[in-house]
Amino acid sequence: MRRAPERSPLDPAVPALLAKVGRYPQHHGGLGVVRTLGRAGVTVHAVVEDRLTPVALSRHVRRAFVRPTTGLEDPDALLAALLAVGRSVGTPCVPVPTDDEAAILIAEHADALAEHFLLPPVPPGLPRRLAGKASLHALCEELGVGSPRSRAPADRDELVDAGRELGFPVVLKNRDAWTRLRTPAVGSTTAVRDERDLLDRFPPGALPPVLVQEYIPREGAEDWITHLYCGAGGEPRVVFTGLKLRSWPPHAGVTTRAVTLDNPVLAELAADLCRRTGYCGVADLDWRYDGRDGRYKLVDFNPRTGAQFRLFETVDGVDVVRALHLDLTGRDVPRGPQAEGRTFVAGQLDLPSVLAWLREERRRPPAPPPGSETERAWLSREDPLPAVAEAVRFLGTVARRVGRDVRASLR
Structure with a gap:
């Protein structure tokens, strides 16, 4: 016990x-x-x-x-x-x-x-x-720790090469801790199906700091x-x-x-x-x-x-x-x-x-x-107010997203 x-x-x-x-x-x-x-x-x-x-x-x-x-x-x-x-x-x-x-x-x-x-x-x-995705992968390779194959492309051409080398689908991640807030490449860890999907996410121009990682089948x-x-x-x-x-x-x-x-x-x-x-x-x-x-x-x-x-x-x-x-x-x-x-x-x-x-x-x-x-994560009999506050904010978030979807459908 x-x-x-x-x-x-x-x-x-x-x-x-x-x-x-x-x-x-x-x-x-x-x-x-x-x-x-x-x-x-x-x-x-x-x-x-x-x-x-x-x-x-x-x-x-x-x-x-x-x-x-x-x-x-x-x-x-x-x-x-x-x-x-x-x-x-x-x-x-x-x-x-x-x-x-x-x-x-x-x-x-x-x-x-x-x-x-x-x-x-x-x-x-x-x-x-350790928090940086590319630097962590390099450290794992240096120490012999298992890690998914990864590439950190510097431009759009290297992005395409990374997708072809690793094989689709691939996983995209924000490369570094601070850049995920300042110049995010993706909203969160994202799987892309093919090369067209990959290119559509990044129009021509400067490529934000992104890590391309192999997809490990479920x-x-x-x-x-x-x-x-x-x-x-x-x-x-x-x-x-x-x-x-x-x-x-x-x-x-x-x-x-x-x-x-x-x-x-x-x-x-x-x-x-x-x-x-x-x-x-x-x-x-x-x-x-x-x-x-x-x-x-x-x-x-x-x-x-x-x-x-x-x-x-x-x-x-x-x-x-x-x-x-x-x-x-x-x-x-x-x-x-x-x-x-x-x-x-x-x-x-x-x-x-x-x-x-x-x-x-x-x-x-x-x-x-x-x-x-x-x-x-939230419910606690001896500390109830945080769960109430979370429920209110959660419902507010859902309502805003539903409202956006409805407005978009009426355009």
């Missing part, structure tokens, strides 16, 4: 800050951060877009700093804003980034931030290299996730593995349902990669098992907290965010196996993912294991 950590409780004297860059107010990962730390007795502050975001309404947030950003700002301005928040908190705190840009900003300006924040000693340039493939926290020198403190069942958009978007599943081979692959690179901090890795050659291939390395991190915890109740706080406050991180039989579900987003599954597979989606414990 799972129990709360007793030997190494979190230090309530050290607050935490949910840190972010960009506008994504309906983010359940950030809510998971403030809840897991708040429930452990830690004072939590949060950077938010406005005072009515779901996170800002959580009972576990002591103070919400309204600092809306787009990612288009100059890094010096973003750094100044983060320093101002740190000064307002008044005592050194643990920042928990929920996007790649915030993680990169913090790592690359660690010296300037050290007065106000407790930070993992990650090599400053490493998070940017037949015989599985989508796996590893979440971990590594201490100094890249030594893993906790490592978790699970199987992604559904996502939205289908097969390429955020996880809407996943289950814990112990996979020692994959856990060691992730741990070894962090040791060899010296990565320190929280990380969320996406892998795709390729049945054609029997290898796990690293699709994404997110050097920050993943949105579905609350799927995972040890039998002592330690997840990656609690491990981060324990380690940076000089406390032991209890070593224990991951708690099995847990399921994660991402609220309203799981409904369209179920409908997409039924349409494509023509069968019922797999059910969670019998007796599994469900971790819900």
Whole structure:
């Protein structure tokens, strides 16, 4: 039976800050951060877009700093804003980034931030290299880690060559963390069917930073996730593995349902990669098992907290965010196996993912294991307001999209 950590409780004297860059107010990962730390007795502050975001309404947030950003700002301005928040908190705190840009900003300006924040000693340039799709692929090739074949074309001619070399369909991704906000090539990970479809997406002119990646057929493939926290020198403190069942958009978007599943081979692959690179901090890795050659291939390395991190915890109740706080406050991180039989579900987003599954597979989606414990992204009896705020925003988003479709149909 799972129990709360007793030997190494979190230090309530050290607050935490949910840190972010960009506008994504309906983010359940950030809510998971403030809840897991708040429930452990830690004072939590949060950077938010406005005072009515779901996170800002959580009972576990002591103070919400309204600092809306787009990612288009100059890094010096973003750094100044983060320093101002740190000064307002008044005592050194643990920042928990929920996007790649915030993680990169913090790592690359660690010296300037050290007065106000407790930070993992990650090599400053490493998070940017890991978050970049082309640079991650190059690193995987250098270290012999499985990775889908990828190309980073510089112009339209190289784009065509990449499609022909890799073979259609191919997958398109924004190449780098900051460029996905400033000069996005695609809205999200996108599969294209053929050369005409590829060219239609990029008219003649300057090609935005894009990665072209081979498509791994769904037949015989599985989508796996590893979440971990590594201490100094890249030594893993906790490592978790699970199987992604559904996502939205289908097969390429955020996880809407996943289950814990112990996979020692994959856990060691992730741990070894962090040791060899010296990565320190929280990380969320996406892998795709390729049945054609029997290898796990690293699709994404997110050097920050993943949105579905609350799927995972040890039998002592330690997840990656609690491990981060324990380690940076000089406390032991209890070593224990991951708690099995847990399921994660991402609220309203799981409904369209179920409908997409039924349409494509023509069968019922797999059910969670019998007796599994469900971790819900939004619903919480002791913290109900965020779910209400999310429902209102979700319905507003749906209404706006329906309105746009109706107006377009009347033209």
